[in-house]
Amino acid sequence: MNLEVILRAGLSTGTILIFAAIGEIFAERSGVMNLGVEGMMLIGAMAAFKVSYVTQNAWLGLLAGILAGGILSLAHGLVVISLQADQTVSGLSLTFLGTGLALVIGEGLTGLNTPTIPTVTLPLLSKIPFIGLIFFTDFNLLVYVGYLLIPLSWYFIFKTRPGMHLRAVGEKPSAADSLGISVYGTRYLYTFIGGCLAGLAGATISIAISPGWYSNLTTSGQGWIAIALVIFARWNPYTAALGGYFFGMLRRFTLDLQGPAMILGLRNPFFYDHNLVFFLQMVPFALTIVALVWGSGAARRNRRGTPAALGIPYVRGERGL
């Protein structure tokens, strides 16, 4: 167990959560809650792995993963935006649909090897003492993409015109509509972007960070964590990133904790009693709940919270938002 390993593992596995969470932030900022992240991630992971295997080209695989997530999200978009159905129900069904499709199409992929996205050490930056080693050395390329995505998406949402339109549609669609902003168009667009990023998150697992196809264990519930992160982060990419990396570290830490027989001169209970390990594995998830409760209270007080129109279908001329 050492700090460097845990930090690096957090940055690496956290990237997966960050892609998915930022995608969901985009969708929810437009007013569309998509609980199908897990399904979209899984189908993204499967598509990326399969295309990468068939074409022997990881880049094509990556593209396929992104598009698979995006296309699946459009099904959700159709149901909740145009048909105004309940977003919770549709999102949950999307998880089942995505998982089911991925398992069927991904049949027989387990145990195969594919080309993967390369691991890179950044020149110059990696020379910085300590920081270079922790942040810029020997990471998968997608980890660096994650670094970039965080500030870019923040800047886009809060400092650009399309970002302002996005927020307006999620806060008060009737106002946006009255000013000629297409509410449906905006919602479809960001639902799709959200799906693409969830697909990217899936691809990040299967062909980059922990390559392979392990059916539904590939994502193993990380889509749900991403959704929780979004709420914890109050729809802010920076906070989501902090949470994502921290969660990644925590998982690594609890994993490492099972290794040594002695810790600080004491018998390590997790080494000796296998049943305790289940509790240990639960810790990151339990902490997620604590963070959620703490985060939402603070957000309500400062009006930095849920987009007001989140989950509410928009019908022109109807009372409400």
Next chain:
Amino acid sequence: MTNLPENTPYAVEMQDIVIRFPGVLANDHVNFTLRKGEIHALLGENGAGKSTLMNVLSGMYQPESGTIRINGEPVSFRSPKGAIASGIGMVHQHFMLVPTLTVTENILLGLNEPKFIMKLATYDKKIQKLQETFGLKVDPTAKIWQLSVGEQQRVEILKTLYRGAEILILDEPTAVLAPQEIDELMETMRTLVSQGKSIIFISHKLNEVQAVADRLTVLRKGKATAEGIDPQGLTRTQLAELMVGRKVIFQVEKVEREPGEVVLEVENLSTTNNRGLPAVRNVSFQIQEGEIFGIAGIAGNGQSELVEAVTGLRPIEGSVRINGTEVGNCSPQKSIRCGLAHIPEDRTGMGTAPNLSITKNIIMKNYAQDPISNGWRIDYLAAHDHAAELKEVYDIQAPTVETMARKLSGGNLQKLILAREISGDPKLIVAMQPTRGLDVGAIEGIQRLLLEQRQKGAAILLISEELEELLMLSDRIAVIFDGELVGEMAASQADLNQIGMMMTGALRSDG
């Protein structure tokens, strides 16, 4: 008022507009014209079709038939964008502002400039300049949720002006304002027309119309009952007849009555709002049997929180007693047992369950009592009879008592709430904005019911933004400003101007 010559060209000509919603003819061959540089008032009851007509003009709805001409050119708008491009700007009654964005951001929303990066500081300055031209002051960097209603309205007007609007539609702009703010708005309207803008002013108050409008059009049930007439010389009764189609008695009879024992005692009451900020500060008052205590104030000065504190819905500091029993920080059920009736501001959210039937809404308070309940089971036959009886007594217009509450009109919904609350002979009635948004006929009915209860000996706490209503119904009036009661007076000695000043915090008298 500017007396425009007869031959002033038209900015807007709408002819034979027909709009049909499922089951209603919202606009039945309506004609409407607006001259350049004119203020044209549009009046009518709720549901008369005013907003529909204006939504046609602003591109929200497409008419079934009829023609629209702007500056003589025929147009047909497919979306609000087209209307905006033709110089039409609508200030909606329910503001179309995004609460979490700043003033500047709201004004820039939907425009092609800035292209991508916002550069808000530059635009803040631009908007400052625009404000100075038209005398509309508001901080461009403030977020909308931090602004008063009057300021938000100014943002709406600025928004249309920034888009180069020449024709402004103001949809009941005065409904949400305090008297002083109304005067300011009228000053703004005069400034705007003096700079060549034309204004359509929707209102249902004759005095306002006479103060600013050049011409007047009245709608009733989708048809125009007066087209472009001169508002001067029209009496209130004549106008009401045009709007309602029958004579309306404005003054409800109020009988003198000696107040009795103290029913409600509020002592040093303080509470916070949903954001945890102080909303009600150290408020004390008493209400006696057979007395109506009115509280005036601009929305958002702590009225909602005060009502929730008194009705047991919000934790408090201090004390609230009904007939000597402490009910503060207890359950609403305890307050109800002490004889509380609550007529909430939010009729569909708090007042009723919209997707339940009239019957179920009516028995919400006495569902556990004989004869509706025998022990643990609800006797729906008895409930049905009870509801049917109240529907008759309170004249709730609906096909049956099994009709869902959400299908009722505002007036009937309010009657349903009153039927439930009042039928149990309450000791204390807390009514918040009981007539808001209702039409003249329904208002009269509700006011009558409240006075009847006063006669029967109920103590009534009435919170309203309608000063006239408060003066007419109340025995005593207090003004709430920033969570404090800043003045209290007998209604017979109340002075509208003085109350208006207290409402904006310009004056306070503790006595």
